[in-house]
Amino acid sequence: MILDITLSGLINGSVYALLAIGFSLIFGVARIVNIAHTAFYMLAAYFIYYGTKKLGINPALCMLAAVIPVTLIGLISYKLFIDPIREHEAAVLIATIALAMAMQEIMLLIFTGDFLGVPHLIQGHRKIFGVKIAYQQLLTVAAALLVLALVWALLFKTRVGLAIRSTAQDREVANLMGMNDSRVAMITMGVSVGLAAFTGAVIAPLTIVNPFMWMHPLIMMMAVVVLGGMGSIKGSFVGAYILGFAEALVVFLIPMGAFLKGSVALSIMIAVLLIRPEGLFGVAFEEER
């Protein structure tokens, strides 16, 4: 039981952390609340399904390959639909909602609403204290942690990362210091969608692939971002594991828990916000006027 909860919490937490960091990056840099973020995650899962089941490509290769087209789609749709209306925050908001809906409907048209499955990357499982642990689950956690480390390195050890972080802190000053604002936004969008696609790739073998799979992670991702503090990478990371473990605990310990998992996790978020309105690690910014 404890092992079950730990593993499930780790997987949930890693997935939410990956999603939330991507979401909070693009929010920080371009002030875009990207509702379509998890739709890209769904898209990646479908690419993998198509690659492995229909084209018969090696799953490992397919998972790496899926990230590229999804990132491209993300960048193209950003250029086409979001960039021209970026000054109008409300319009951007529903543009991303409409984008997510459009992607959901296109997937629904191509693959119908059937629940699909993707084969595990490495077969087999091992029993530890009577708990069945598939190797795939361990692989997912490991891959997610690796990518989180890479993102951290990108943000804190490279010049691009410096540009992203400084634009997030103060767009105007970053612009004055010679950073091309729209190019940074473009790069960030690429990184952000790439992260979403990667998340979809690692989680696809463990979940059911269907056109509506983006809804639940979207809500949890937003809760994580709010809980951790908007724009704080560390906050997103910690918040993701808190909510991930909370979900796992509720599912395993409370009867009817599967229905309540969202409620409990979101209640935790609200409880934290009541005490710290800027989230766990957020900084209370001066209001932008």
Added chain:
Amino acid sequence: MGILGFYLRKLYTVFKGEVLVLPSRVVVLLFFLVLIFLPVVTQDPYLLRILILSSIFAILAASWDLLSGFTGQMNFGHALFFGVGAYTAALLNLHAHIPPWGSIPLGGLAAVLAGLIIGIPCLRLKGTYLALTTLAFPIILMGIVFAIPDVTGGELGVSGLARLSGSRITDYYITVALMLGLSTIMWKITTSHTGIIFHAIREDEVAVRTAGINTTRYKLLAFSLSGFFAGIAGGLYAHFMRIAGPANLEVSMSFTVVIWAIFGGVATIYGPIGAVFILFPLLELLHFWPEYRMLMFALIILLTLLYMPNGLLPWVRNKIEKECPRCKIRNVATRSACRVCTAALD
């Protein structure tokens, strides 16, 4: 007789001078007249059904605009008010046998309570934080609905409610009259003193506080008012469809409201109403291609936004009307001089 003639002539002059001079006012008048006299021309139940649902959702979209458009409190969980209104009306009707004219306002009051409950913790949050937090509330409630299926019917919802009235036509007149009435009330609220304070809170809350206005009270008032109207819409919906289910609380419901309101143009009240009356029948029209329906809907919204990022109706209004640069009074776009101060219009 002479006096009556005088008043009629005066009424006509006022009507000509105040309503007929501006195309937007003519459109609003036509909108009222068409809705009121439509059943005289056709009684097609399908058409009436579409218009009834449009009316209900128009109340909902306008109530979102009151809170999020005017006061700037971005609410992503408007389905909460709708759902609370629907479930309260349904449970009261089913268990306490309160007829629709009682249960719908009580549903509205329950939604006011919900507005206060979520309004108080949300007072400290702003902008995107607020939007993402409010998104959580309907989902929490949905979890509770699923967890106590004995009371709420779980996934199936509460069904078998009393009809709104005996016939489709009466249903139509009840919802349309309520829609027109409540929209006018909301419009009046936004142009009143309170409405100006709402507007000011959105623009600059600190400045409003500096002016000695208790913004907390006004924000809670906005939450309650918006909740009340949305709750009425929920109750109407429950009684019209004769079911209150978890679908009323779904994330997509909240998103749809946001889409309607922003598509029509925020902070206008007439924008969201117009948008619902354009988009909802459009969605029904697209029933001819059921598979492509939502895709076309999404694409229409994406493409419209590229050209009209401020919303459809304000865009149209700015095309057919010009604002006088001197006295700020609106004129028909065809005029070359202002109708009041005769300043040249560009």
